[in-house]
Amino acid sequence: MKVALFVPCYMDQLFPDAAMASLELLESFGLMVDFPEAQTCCGQPMANTGCVSDSIGCAKHYMNTFKGYDAVVCPSGSCTSMIRNHYDGLVDDDDETNAIRDKTYELCEFLVDVLMVEKLARPTRFPYKVGIHQACHGLRELRLGKSSEQNIAHFSKLRQLLDMVDDIDVVDLQRPDECCGFGGTFAVNEEATSVLMGNDRIADHEKAGADFIISADMSCLMHMQGLIRRQDKPMQVKHIAEILRGTEVSV
Numbered sequence: 001m002k003v004a005l006f007v008p009c010y011m012d013q014l015f016p017d018a019a020m021a022s023l024e025l026l027e028s029f030g031l032m033v034d035f036p037e038a039q040t041c042c043g044q045p046m047a048n049t050g051c052v053s054d055s056i057g058c059a060k061h062y063m064n065t066f067k068g069y070d071a072v073v074c075p076s077g078s079c080t081s082m083i084r085n086h087y088d089g090l091v092d093d094d095d096e097t098n099a100i101r102d103k104t105y106e107l108c109e110f111l112v113d114v115l116m117v118e119k120l121a122r123p124t125r126f127p128y129k130v131g132i133h134q135a136c137h138g139l140r141e142l143r144l145g146k147s148s149e150q151n152i153a154h155f156s157k158l159r160q161l162l163d164m165v166d167d168i169d170v171v172d173l174q175r176p177d178e179c180c181g182f183g184g185t186f187a188v189n190e191e192a193t194s195v196l197m198g199n200d201r202i203a204d205h206e207k208a209g210a211d212f213i214i215s216a217d218m219s220c221l222m223h224m225q226g227l228i229r230r231q232d233k234p235m236q237v238k239h240i241a242e243i244l245r246g247t248e249v250s251v
Helices: 009-014 015-029 044-048 052-065 077-085 095-102 106-114 136-141 157-164 191-208 216-229 240-244
Strands: 002-006 032-034 071-074 103-105 129-133 212-215 236-239
Touching: 009 015, 009 044, 009 136, 009 216, 015 032, 015 106, 015 236, 032 095, 044 052, 044 077, 052 095, 071 077, 071 106, 071 129, 077 103, 077 136, 077 216, 095 212, 103 106, 106 240, 129 157, 129 191, 129 216, 157 212, 157 240, 191 212, 191 240, 212 216, 216 236, 236 240
Parallel strands: 002 032, 002 071, 071 103, 129 212, 212 236
Antiparallel strands: none
16 A cells, blocks of 8 residues: 655644654554655645635645555644545546545544554553543544534544553543634634633543543644643643554653
8 A cells, every 4th residue: 555644734843753653653554654745734724714715726736746645644634624625626626636635534544444453553551541632623524533413323533543552541521522722723813712712621631630632633732732831730732643653652
């Protein structure tokens, strides 16, 4: 399988450890993973602020950059959803383009649905209490888990993977599918509301006794990490790839 890794621009600039963990995790399953150096932004920031036409260049560049791969894997639900669900009108509606969109997967989705992972390639131990933050795009647009408005049996692809980690204690939250308040430019334009929402999410994890907040979206973790640090709380955040990649998990 010819796989490419698409790293979100904010992760590339601010959280390279999570990007490297994603690469190492994929390679641990025997995959030859390519990182096309020409890759840039998916165009989501412009689209989210209403400047949709300004996303066209990014969208077309994405399609040109990731031609010829069996799968493109991205450690971010929001960027993956932008490509899969919101490129209509930005790129050509043809078989080649649609195939690239359909073969773009969020990291956990790829591990569970494509590789059908039942056991981690490297034994991993993480002896801490963790709470799972299910980011909005991954939850409601990619269906990485059950959201409260769905009348279906509970499932969580993140939880399914974390259950493969030795000695981890995944705690239950009161509101497991609530937004953290980041929402890209929403956190800038609606700062007070965004902060309140973020503090609510942190408080839910605290009440459950979590030592770490784990998510598949580093953007949400970045938002909550800022609030945690400003309030000198002992809680930490980690991208799920950093937990799943292997035995050496630093805290």
